[in-house]
Amino acid sequence: MPKEARPSTGEQAKQHALAQLRQAILQGDMAPAQRLVENELAEQFDVTRASIRAALIDLAADGLVERIRNRGSRVRVVTVEEAVAITECRMVLEGLCAAKAAVAASDEQLTELADLGRAMTKAVADGEPVTYSELNSELHHKVREFSGQQTAVTLLERLNAQLVRHRFQLALRPGRPQQSLSQHLAMIEAITARDPQAAEAAVRAHLTSVIEALRD
Numbered sequence: 001m002p003k004e005a006r007p008s009t010g011e012q013a014k015q016h017a018l019a020q021l022r023q024a025i026l027q028g029d030m031a032p033a034q035r036l037v038e039n040e041l042a043e044q045f046d047v048t049r050a051s052i053r054a055a056l057i058d059l060a061a062d063g064l065v066e067r068i069r070n071r072g073s074r075v076r077v078v079t080v081e082e083a084v085a086i087t088e089c090r091m092v093l094e095g096l097c098a099a100k101a102a103v104a105a106s107d108e109q110l111t112e113l114a115d116l117g118r119a120m121t122k123a124v125a126d127g128e129p130v131t132y133s134e135l136n137s138e139l140h141h142k143v144r145e146f147s148g149q150q151t152a153v154t155l156l157e158r159l160n161a162q163l164v165r166h167r168f169q170l171a172l173r174p175g176r177p178q179q180s181l182s183q184h185l186a187m188i189e190a191i192t193a194r195d196p197q198a199a200e201a202a203v204r205a206h207l208t209s210v211i212e213a214l215r216d
Contacts, residue, residue, distance in 0.1 A: 013047040014054045014055050015055075016047060016051075017047050017054075021036075021056070022059065022062075022064065025059070025075055028164070028165065032077040032078070033077050038073075060076075063076060063161070076162075078163065086162055087210055087211050087214065089155075090159055090207055093159075094144075094156065095199075095200040096200070097143055097144045098147070098203045099200040101144075101199065103196055104148045109146045113142060113146075116138060116142065117139075117185050120132060120139070120184060121181060121185070124177045124181050129171050129172050129176075129177050133171035136180070136184065137167075139184060143191065170210070179213075183209060186206075189202075190202045
């Protein structure tokens with residue numbers, strides 16, 4: 001294939017670089033405060049520096065990257081206090097989504113939530129915190145999806161991206177999965193009971209606990 005036919009420049013190349021960089025940051029392959037050198041990234045992803053620079057600008061807007069004048073870019077460090085502030089915002093939006101899901105979710109979708117609850121219970125019983133963390137993320141994703149509240153979903157995706165490292169660290173803290181399991185099961189129970197007030201209250205109780213754990 002001719003070089004000019006490859007997505008090395010233009011919007012397609014920027015989107016390719018953006019997706020790769022976002023995944024690397026969210027999966028922890030790029031650590032907080034790590035420098036992001038445009039030349040190296042351009043070579044790694046086989047795109048131009050301009051494509052990398054455009055991708056970094058988008059990631060900075062999402063709060064994942066920090067651009068420092070005359071010093072380039074680095075993975076943004078989210079402090080504990082920032083994580084608390086973000087979680088306070090999540091509390092409102094996730095509570096809204098849970099309330100909406102309690103009304104809007106289909107019976108099949110409610111069954112999915114119940115199945116996730118059983119899988120989370122098994123992961124805790126088996127002492128598998130990483131599996132539990134993955135199921136935790138999937139549960140919150142499903143509740144957002146089933147809510148049909150797309151504006152809240154869009155805002156939450158941006159907020160949650162900044163919290164990935166803190167959430168993973170919490171999941172690995174001894175005793176934390178056991179503590180949060182009952183909170184997640186309460187969320188599932190309220191949503192499957194189609195009780196929007198209880199669903200929102202359960203989410204708020206859970207995220208209040210998250211804030212306390214972040215500050216601990």
